Amino acid sequence: xxxxxxxxxxxxxxxxxxxVPMTDLRFLWMDRTRRGGGGRAAxxxxxxxxxxxxxxxxxxxxxxxxxxxxxxxxxxPRLPQALAISDDGKRLYVGCAGTGELLLVxxxxxxxxxxxxLPGPAAGVLVHPANDEVIVLxxxxxxxxxxxxxxTLTPTGSMRVGHTPVDAVFGKDGENLYVCNRFDNTxxxxxxxxxxxMKTISVGREPIAVDRxxxxxxxxxxxxxxxxxxxxxxxxxxxxxxxxxxxTTFSQRVIPLWHGAHGARDVQVLPDGxxxxxxxxxxxxxxxxxRVDNGWINANVVAVVDLEKDKVYATIGLDEYYExxxxxxxIALADDGNLVCVAASGTHELLFMKxxxxxxxxxxxTMQPMLAVWPIYLSLGDSLWRHVALPGRGPRAIxxxxxxxxxxxxxxxxxACVDLSHQEPRVRQIRVGPGVGDDPVLRxxxxxxxxxxxYQHWQSCASCHPDGRMDALxxxxxxxxxxxxxxxxxxxxxxxxPPAMATGVRPTAEAAVRAGLKHILFTDENEQTATLLDAYxxxxxxxxxxxxxxxxxxxxxxxxxxLFFSAKLRCDRCHAGTYYTDGRKHDVGTAGPFDTEPRFDTxxxxxxxxxxxxxxxxxxxxxxxxxxxxxxxxxxxELSEAQLDDLIEFVRxx
Numbered sequence: 001x002x003x004x005x006x007x008x009x010x011x012x013x014x015x016x017x018x019x020v021p022m023t024d025l026r027f028l029w030m031d032r033t034r035r036g037g038g039g040r041a042a043x044x045x046x047x048x049x050x051x052x053x054x055x056x057x058x059x060x061x062x063x064x065x066x067x068x069x070x071x072x073x074x075x076x077p078r079l080p081q082a083l084a085i086s087d088d089g090k091r092l093y094v095g096c097a098g099t100g101e102l103l104l105v106x107x108x109x110x111x112x113x114x115x116x117x118l119p120g121p122a123a124g125v126l127v128h129p130a131n132d133e134v135i136v137l138x139x140x141x142x143x144x145x146x147x148x149x150x151x152t153l154t155p156t157g158s159m160r161v162g163h164t165p166v167d168a169v170f171g172k173d174g175e176n177l178y179v180c181n182r183f184d185n186t187x188x189x190x191x192x193x194x195x196x197x198m199k200t201i202s203v204g205r206e207p208i209a210v211d212r213x214x215x216x217x218x219x220x221x222x223x224x225x226x227x228x229x230x231x232x233x234x235x236x237x238x239x240x241x242x243x244x245x246x247x248t249t250f251s252q253r254v255i256p257l258w259h260g261a262h263g264a265r266d267v268q269v270l271p272d273g274x275x276x277x278x279x280x281x282x283x284x285x286x287x288x289x290x291r292v293d294n295g296w297i298n299a300n301v302v303a304v305v306d307l308e309k310d311k312v313y314a315t316i317g318l319d320e321y322y323e324x325x326x327x328x329x330x331i332a333l334a335d336d337g338n339l340v341c342v343a344a345s346g347t348h349e350l351l352f353m354k355x356x357x358x359x360x361x362x363x364x365x366t367m368q369p370m371l372a373v374w375p376i377y378l379s380l381g382d383s384l385w386r387h388v389a390l391p392g393r394g395p396r397a398i399x400x401x402x403x404x405x406x407x408x409x410x411x412x413x414x415x416a417c418v419d420l421s422h423q424e425p426r427v428r429q430i431r432v433g434p435g436v437g438d439d440p441v442l443r444x445x446x447x448x449x450x451x452x453x454x455y456q457h458w459q460s461c462a463s464c465h466p467d468g469r470m471d472a473l474x475x476x477x478x479x480x481x482x483x484x485x486x487x488x489x490x491x492x493x494x495x496x497x498p499p500a501m502a503t504g505v506r507p508t509a510e511a512a513v514r515a516g517l518k519h520i521l522f523t524d525e526n527e528q529t530a531t532l533l534d535a536y537x538x539x540x541x542x543x544x545x546x547x548x549x550x551x552x553x554x555x556x557x558x559x560x561x562x563l564f565f566s567a568k569l570r571c572d573r574c575h576a577g578t579y580y581t582d583g584r585k586h587d588v589g590t591a592g593p594f595d596t597e598p599r600f601d602t603x604x605x606x607x608x609x610x611x612x613x614x615x616x617x618x619x620x621x622x623x624x625x626x627x628x629x630x631x632x633x634x635x636x637x638e639l640s641e642a643q644l645d646d647l648i649e650f651v652r653x654x
Contacts, residue, residue, distance in 0.1 A: 095122025172216025444536030560650025
């Protein structure tokens, strides 16, 4: 279908004669081709033709340097990643991860008018239904919900919740606030009148986003990763899930997404309350990743979940036939819920489609990807999604009021506003910070999440390694034979714990980064790109374990530590030193019939609580299963149940 292209921001060309301010004008053209897959030449021709038309119509051109920094912070990038907006659409609230700030933006005048310091990075922002308070979720092991006056940003209070609160929603009447705690795997229920947590509910692995039905009777939670063993994909559905929680009884129903679903980021319930839309990736993990084109490794989708039938109605691709719309992130409903909007963070786009078309027959029949077939999109004709190329980099959170959609562009320190009321959407942008500049770590982080360095833009490094960790899937990479898929490894401390990969096939993480660019992204990026990726990966630091008590080992974990280092167990023979690895390969009796090497690299145990499933093929879902059923490191050594519990608690605390 026709694709809306937008040129704006720094270095944008400003035109005369269109009746809009020079700094606000965006140059739009329609292009049926896509970048990559042979589309570059056609796109260039389109560029030339468009320039010729403008030259004739408008006369001489002048170049605008783009918007000046507004409210920029001299101490570094703000990294905006969370948004909320008042009901009247006049006040936009921006949560920043880089500087730990809450910003109040006057969009009419294009500037930051107030800011408030936060105790940590902002993971989420929302406005109370009464529009009198702004609520900010603080991304920390001892998570907080901080409140501010909606007009002045004066702090009004704070509440402790669980580990890393990432999303929240108010009940229908605004009396309760429901908070997803990502690494506690819990939901906090806060009585808003008393400002106290009245209930904490276990809800499963990594609840990443939450919304409620219009009647307030149910919450819909999206889980980031699959929570199953991955060595038997022909017998077990390997997928992320959606959980429906009754707000009265707190009973729960779990709805599996399609086999291969992973990397969920957001969920929105449609106005009728029957359907919810979830943004996620769709991994073709049972096939060998010998190519990336046409979505062979990862497709980018939204799942439409039928909340009445407790099943996925459809999984609708965001991609076009020859180019991906990679790393789908935030979802918002515009035009009174009639337009579904999705941020494609890896390709720096906003996609939108009419709600009725998303639920319609054409999308159902022609826009659903299929695993293990070529091409992934068997019948993708003209996509119903319209794509707006955004002026900034790394769009994540999005919010909408009426026909205006606001987008937090993390890596350019900007906020974009897309006006969908016109036939050709119009884009404005303001800068709220200095951007990542020359910082090699932040430039590397931006590249790690950037799918435009991938052939046909189907995926980024973060598609398989979200947050630099892992996607909880097995992939049959071609670097050590075939028919022997391995579970994706976290990249935490990969540069200081060589070798890389489960069988140590790459001598260093540096070598693995360069091999990944060539064989996974299928790109010929230069050495500078690889060096910047190295800088980002070296900067990764572990998240404190949810098993810690006020940052310290619990009594059970201390007993487990004694067992771990005891002469009876000697776990530290292999898991030694600062990173709990000896950097060597060992035969632990887990090789399969198609493994070319019986020995496997000893992984670090730091943050092992986060990296399920376990062993090279993901055969154990939990650490308890690893030790009790697999008797990993315990063969010939008898431990009581209490001792096993203590040992597991220590390992889980690292």
